[in-house]
Amino acid sequence: MKPRHKAVAGLTTLLLPAAALVGLATPSHAAAAASTATATYAKTQDWGTGFEGKWTVKNTGTTALSSWTVEWDFPSDTKVTSAWDATVTNSADHWTAKNASYNGTLAPGASVSFGFNGSGPGAPTGCKLNGASCDGGDVPGDAAPSAPGTPSASSVTDTSAKISWTAATDDKGVKNYDVLRDGAKVATVTGTSYSDTGLTAGTDYSYTVQARDTADQTGPVSGAVKVHTTGGGTTDPGPGTGGKVKMGYFTDWGVYGRAYYPKNLETSGSAAKVTHINYAFGNVQNGQCTMGDSYADTDMAYTAANSVSGQADTWDQPLRGAFNQLRQLKAKHPGLKILWSFGGWTWSGGFGQAAQNPAAFADSCYKLVEDPRWADVFDGIDIDWEYPNACGLSCDTSGQDALKKLTTALRAKFGSNNLVTAAITADASSGGKIEKNDYAGASQSLDWYNVMTYDFFGAWDAKGPTAPHSPLTSYSGIPQAGFNSADAIAKLKAQGVPAGKLLLGIGFYGRGWTGVTQKEPGGTATGPAAGTYEQGIEDYKVLKTKCPANGTVAGTAYAFCGSDWWSYDTPATINSKMAWVKSQGLGGAFFWEFSGDTASGELVTAINSGLG
Known part of the structure; x- marks a missing residue:
């Protein structure tokens, strides 16, 4: 699994130096601000190394406001690091936020919010709205009420x-x-x-x-x-229950350029055909679980058209973003379980430090996953460490028992009522990554492993040879022995991992080369084929028509069109792989990731029908 975390453009307004304050307009409603408008502050998130704050400006008067400016002071150890929906500047410890071009006008009774990420422990003081007292909460004036007790x-x-x-x-x-x-x-x-x-x-x-x-x-x-509520009855398909796990990854960055929202899981019919969703990714920093993309996760406002419920988010609701949409999805599908996945290709570097103090790592993860604001959304945690005691984006030397230490601590903290899972390597080569860790020992604390049986071969070897990235079995001419699903599953079983705790991985994408002249696998190439988001990789929904499959090898499909050569799974090859899953007694299957499927969810449908 090699996702790339993409920078989110257009969400933050960079802070300006103090000299830039010269250009700020003089507030135009100073005399009446206290009686006609309020500004209220709330700290909406705190992840230890930073926090998210939100100001809400409300027009309490009878005439419209044409602009607003909020000012406040922070202690010297507290600063704004980025902001959205307002231009935020500072002169030393005095901070000023001025409305954006699109949200300055407020009708009577209307409200608007802007947010920011910050560092430090301090709270704002001396708030002024358009030059007069804010009369809001958490600043001088009428304080907002405290939180009620947990119901x-x-x-x-x-x-x-x-x-x-x-x-x-x-x-x-x-x-x-x-x-x-x-x-x-x-x-x-x-x-x-x-x-x-x-x-x-x-x-x-x-x-x-x-x-x-x-x-x-x-x-x-x-x-x-x-x-x-009583009655009805729900099931939790999975190892030990007689059912099979059918799990897919949903990525937080998919809501940007891909415009793929939790609602797509509903409109495609996929939400009704999976048992579990892994939400990817949370980060691992300084040995602790931290938020991945707080804007996408908890703050992004969904329109009615993009919402699972069909209702638009409001400015003052306590939770927005994908978490709230997943909550709405669970309301429609009561048996659906959702796990928060941490790490991934880009964010696995923090696991090594986590392994030095597994109990502290587990405690940080539990506090984040079980935060009261979204505890009902998640049914457990998944860790995607690529790779313990081996090399991925960086190399790790935590030792053979590093993963076991983390999984043991996570199970102790999350208890038996939560799911604890892990995504792991499928490298079954001699001396390869499976041999670098005690996967059998770590599995004792886990509900299952997501075995990443894809990305065996790809255009990072720019000149080839061309080879399927997700072969089920070995075949004559395979570039690397042990780089196939069957060998990986066999090696994990031989190490002592129960078959029922192993899920087979399916890629909802293809990997390809260009400059190829040979239809069959094993040809030479000149480099990676063009892709929508990244060279050498493309979604199934694009490839099925752009370069239709015209051959099979080792239980997966390949396509030769023009000078491009691609390999990917189709509904037919997935159906065969699911039959193999059942013949091996595996716990089920999972896939990376939902947005690569067609609008009608045909690959998810193949997994569902194949596993029964």
Whole structure:
């Protein structure tokens, strides 16, 4: 698995030096700002080495605001590092945020938010909105209410549940509480309990609560309580249950250039045909689990057209981004399980330090995955270390037992009610990567391994020979012995990994060369074939018509068109591979990744029908 994390362009406004402040316009509403508008601050995320902050400007007057400028002071050890939806500048410890060209006008009653990433532990002070007091929370003026206590659930039936919580506090009094189900407000109540009705039997729900004060300011959201209504019944297909795992990776960067959203999992029919989704990727930094792309994960606002539920995100909802969309997807498919995957090709460099203190690593991962704001979204954790005690993007020397140390610590921390899995090498060559680690020992703490039985061959060998990147078996002329799925599975079994804990990997893409004159594998080339996002690689949905398969080798397909040579799996070869999975007693199959499939999800359909 060799994903590339792409820089997200256009999301942040670079900070300007103090000299650039000369060009800022003088606020035009200073005299009336305190009585006609408020600015409220909230720290929406904190990942230890940094945080995400959000300011919300609300027009509380009767006439429109034509522009807004928010100013505040940070302690010297706290700084803004990037921002969006506003131009943020500073003069030493004084920070100024001015509206963007598209969000300066605010009608009466309207609100707008802008956010930023920051470093340091400090909170803002001395807030001014258009030159006058902000009158917002967490700054001088009327403070926002505290978070209510984490709710508890009682009287759960097939169609209802009672939610109760301890009261929030506020300097001027709490007026009422918003009750949120799966991130969406379902009621506003004055007491500290609410009975929700009209639910679906055998379904998972998540409830949080948010307090409002007499000035209608909302405080932080409480922790979440999970509720599973009685009746209905759900299943968790997987090893040990008689079912097969059908798991696919969803990438956080796919929502940018690819415009591939969680909704696509629904419209393609794929969400109903998989048992598990791995959300990729979280990062591993300084030996700890950290956020991967906080904007895509938790803050990106979805339009109604792109939303799973068909409802647009609002500026003040407690959780947006892909996490909220995955929550909506789970509401439609109660048996679906989602894991947060950490590492990958680009972000595996931090695992070596993690292996030096596995308990601290596991604790950081648990706190992040089980954060109350999205704990209901995830059913466990997956780690994708490429590669322990071997070389990937960089080389690791953590030792033969490094992965076992991490998996043991993760299982101890996450317990038996969460899934813990790992993506691992399929290099079965003599002296290869499988031999570099105690995969049998590490498997004792895992639900299963995602064996990356793809990317065996590719145009990183620019002159060839051409070879299928995901061969099921060996074949005459294969460039490297042990570089095939069957040998990898056999070697892991021989090491002592149970067959039921092994998933076969399928690539929803092809790898190819150009300058090729030979149709059959083994030809020479001049370099990688052109691809949409990267040379030498292309999605199946493109290749099926651009360069249709016209041959098979070692259980997978290849295509020769013009001077290009590609190898990839098709519905027919996937069906054969799934039959092999069942014959080997494996736990199931997984794939990298959803966006490479067609709009109708034909590769996911092949996996589903092949495994039954």
